[in-house]
Amino acid sequence: xxxxxxxxxxxxxxxxxxxxxxxxxxxxxxxxxxxxxxxxxxxxxxxxxxxxxxxxxxxxxxxxxxxxxxxxxxxxxxxxxxxxxxxxxxxxxxxxxxxxxxxxxxxxxxxxxxxxxxxxxxxxxxxxxxxxxxxxxxxxxxxxxxxxxxxxxxxxxxxxxxxxxxxxxxx
Numbered sequence: 001x002x003x004x005x006x007x008x009x010x011x012x013x014x015x016x017x018x019x020x021x022x023x024x025x026x027x028x029x030x031x032x033x034x035x036x037x038x039x040x041x042x043x044x045x046x047x048x049x050x051x052x053x054x055x056x057x058x059x060x061x062x063x064x065x066x067x068x069x070x071x072x073x074x075x076x077x078x079x080x081x082x083x084x085x086x087x088x089x090x091x092x093x094x095x096x097x098x099x100x101x102x103x104x105x106x107x108x109x110x111x112x113x114x115x116x117x118x119x120x121x122x123x124x125x126x127x128x129x130x131x132x133x134x135x136x137x138x139x140x141x142x143x144x145x146x147x148x149x150x151x152x153x154x155x156x157x158x159x160x161x162x163x164x165x166x167x168x169x170x171x
Contacts, residue, residue, distance in 0.1 A: 022157055030153035037149070040142045047139035051132040058128030065121020067116040076110030 080103050087099040094100070 002077075017142060022159075026157045028152040029155070030149040033149035033153075034145050037146045040145050044139040044142040047135045047142065051135035051139070052131035053130045058125035058132070061121050061124040065118050065124075069117045072114045072117060074112065076106060076114075079110075080106050115168060 083099070083102060083106065084094045087094045092099055094103070
C-alpha cells in the first residue's frame with residue numbers, strides 16, 4: 001500500500017518532510033527579503049535627508065560668505081574714511097600722492113580679502129554639494145538593492161522541489 005505517507009512514492013513521508021522544510025525556508029526567505037527591503041528603504045530616506053541637509057549647509061556657507069564679504073567691505077569703507085580724516089586733519093591733500101596710494105591699496109587689499117572670503121565660501125559649498133551628491137547616490141544604490149520577496153521565496157521553493165525530485169526518483 002503506497003498511501004499518502006507510504007513507501008517511496010511521490011508523496012512519501014520523506015518527500016513531505018522535505019517539502020515542509022522547503023516551505024519553511026521559502027517563508028523565511030520571503031520575510032528576510034521584506035525586512036531587507038524595509039531597511040534599504042529606511043536607509044535611503046536617511047540618505048535623502050542627509051543630502052537635503054548638505055544642500056542647506058552649502059547655501060548657508062554661501063550666504064555667510066556673502067555677509068562676511070559685505071561686512072569686510074563696509075569696514076574697509078570706514079577705514080578709508082578714517083584714513084582720509086586723519087590725513088585731512090594733518091593738512092595733507094587726500095586725493096593725490098601717498099594718501100591716494102594708501103587709499104587705493106586699502107581698497108585693493110580689502111576687495112582682495114572680500115573675494116577670498118567669497119572664494120572660500122564657494123569651496124565650502126562645493127564640498128557640501130559633493131556630500132549631497134554622494135548621499136543621493138547612496139540612496140539610489142540602496143533602493144536598487146531591493147528585491148522581490150516573492151521571487152526570493154520562489155527561488156527557495158524551486159531549489160527545494162529540484163532537490164526532492166533528485167533525491168526521490170527524479171520526477
